[in-house]
Amino acid sequence: MSEIRPTRARATRRLKLAGLVIVAAIGFLLYKGLTSAIVFFKTANEAIAQRAQLGNSTFQLEGTVLHGTVHRRGSNQVLFEIRQGGVTIDVDNTGDPPQLFRPGLPVVVVGHFVGKSDRFASDQIMVKHSQEYIAEHPNRVKGDPGSATGTHS
Amino acid sequence: MSPYVEAGYLVVLVSLSSYAISLFARERAARRRLRPGNRSEDSGMKSE
Amino acid sequence: MISGHMTTSSRRMASSRLLNVVGILALVGVAFTVWLGLWITPNAEYFGNLVRLLYIHPPMAWVAFIAYGMAFLSSLLYLWPRTRDLRLDRLAGASAEVGVVFTGLTLATGSIWGRPTWGVWWTWDPLLTATALLFVLYLGYLALRRVPGERETVARRSAIAALVAFVDVPIVYFSVSWWRSLHQPPTVDLSGRHLYVHGSMAWTLLLGFVSFTLAYVWLTARRYRLAALSDREAEEGLSRAIDERRAEAESFV
Numbered sequence: 001m002s003e004i005r006p007t008r009a010r011a012t013r014r015l016k017l018a019g020l021v022i023v024a025a026i027g028f029l030l031y032k033g034l035t036s037a038i039v040f041f042k043t044a045n046e047a048i049a050q051r052a053q054l055g056n057s058t059f060q061l062e063g064t065v066l067h068g069t070v071h072r073r074g075s076n077q078v079l080f081e082i083r084q085g086g087v088t089i090d091v092d093n094t095g096d097p098p099q100l101f102r103p104g105l106p107v108v109v110v111g112h113f114v115g116k117s118d119r120f121a122s123d124q125i126m127v128k129h130s131q132e133y134i135a136e137h138p139n140r141v142k143g144d145p146g147s148a149t150g151t152h153s
Numbered sequence: 154m155s156p157y158v159e160a161g162y163l164v165v166l167v168s169l170s171s172y173a174i175s176l177f178a179r180e181r182a183a184r185r186r187l188r189p190g191n192r193s194e195d196s197g198m199k200s201e
Numbered sequence: 202m203i204s205g206h207m208t209t210s211s212r213r214m215a216s217s218r219l220l221n222v223v224g225i226l227a228l229v230g231v232a233f234t235v236w237l238g239l240w241i242t243p244n245a246e247y248f249g250n251l252v253r254l255l256y257i258h259p260p261m262a263w264v265a266f267i268a269y270g271m272a273f274l275s276s277l278l279y280l281w282p283r284t285r286d287l288r289l290d291r292l293a294g295a296s297a298e299v300g301v302v303f304t305g306l307t308l309a310t311g312s313i314w315g316r317p318t319w320g321v322w323w324t325w326d327p328l329l330t331a332t333a334l335l336f337v338l339y340l341g342y343l344a345l346r347r348v349p350g351e352r353e354t355v356a357r358r359s360a361i362a363a364l365v366a367f368v369d370v371p372i373v374y375f376s377v378s379w380w381r382s383l384h385q386p387p388t389v390d391l392s393g394r395h396l397y398v399h400g401s402m403a404w405t406l407l408l409g410f411v412s413f414t415l416a417y418v419w420l421t422a423r424r425y426r427l428a429a430l431s432d433r434e435a436e437e438g439l440s441r442a443i444d445e446r447r448a449e450a451e452s453f454v
Contacts (some may be wrong), residue, residue, distance in 0.1 A: 011347075034326070036330070128399075129384070130385055131388045136246050158250055162253075165306055166235070169231075
């Protein structure tokens, strides 16, 4: 019995530490859930409606990438327009868009309005895709998935 | 193939097999610990 | 437990054999899923090769759900006085542990899939946040199970914790429809019974669900046996300690 004691004390200490970490993690995730997750993004029309309050603060903006608006500038910039709720916003993104990025798909961009304008500067594009997965058709012309200006629609 | 795809499959297969192996090992260790002090029953129990 | 040893051991042997069959089926099923998923199924439009993660990521989440469902159900039955039985407590603990493994894999495969498709490893989307919470909640449940105490006390408080933690499961499932999410709705729509994939892709996904569910059954059964052994060990350790104490007391007389 006596040689079990110290290991049990250590086990108790480890358990208390684990409990503390877990409680802290639960608290952190609840906080994140109630602040970031519950309103994950603002749609384009909401962002314009709240333009004054938003100022130059950073937030996530959602809209569908419009066809024919995607242009690359330099090696690292993509310009495009997104539309949601009847409102269109110009987006100026720095950084490589993800592989799935293409016109017609909704995206969530992370960034802020520039100055007093309604232009949006983002440094992160997240692509929303649907739950549908369709087998590639060998006879159809396929847009290059790596290019931001894929011709396929 | 995309390295992401390979990584995804690898993570699943490696994790699940490690977990399964750890369960085997722990079960065998528990049976071993039980054997010497084993006073009743248990003779019909086969370890795999 | 009350029944005779002969029947117990023969029943145990029969269930061992059944369990081996489940294990082999799971192994074969997973092997087939991997083969079909990596080599036989076609690339998908826009996704290319990346669609292949479809065959493992949703099954991970599905298994986590049924694992927590099982833990919830057996905890509920344990708390119900007429069905109070430590076997139910062991089943709850075993199932939740396997659930944590699969939740971890849901998060890992989701992250690996999210990077090339969405563009991020992680984001504080409601579904993702609720899933991370699920993982930590059940880690807490497993930690709580280790807090020492009388066997029945441990079982009762664990059962209550399992009921509380389960609240997050429907939140995860419905988060996509309740809040704005980056994550797409489930590919297998359980309410509308609609499948958003077709042909060999659908079959492979289905096989993935079945195979990993079998793997869940096998892992949970093995974990349950381990729990039963640990319980017996603790019991024997206790009775041995009492015997020793008694022997000690007698030697003083």
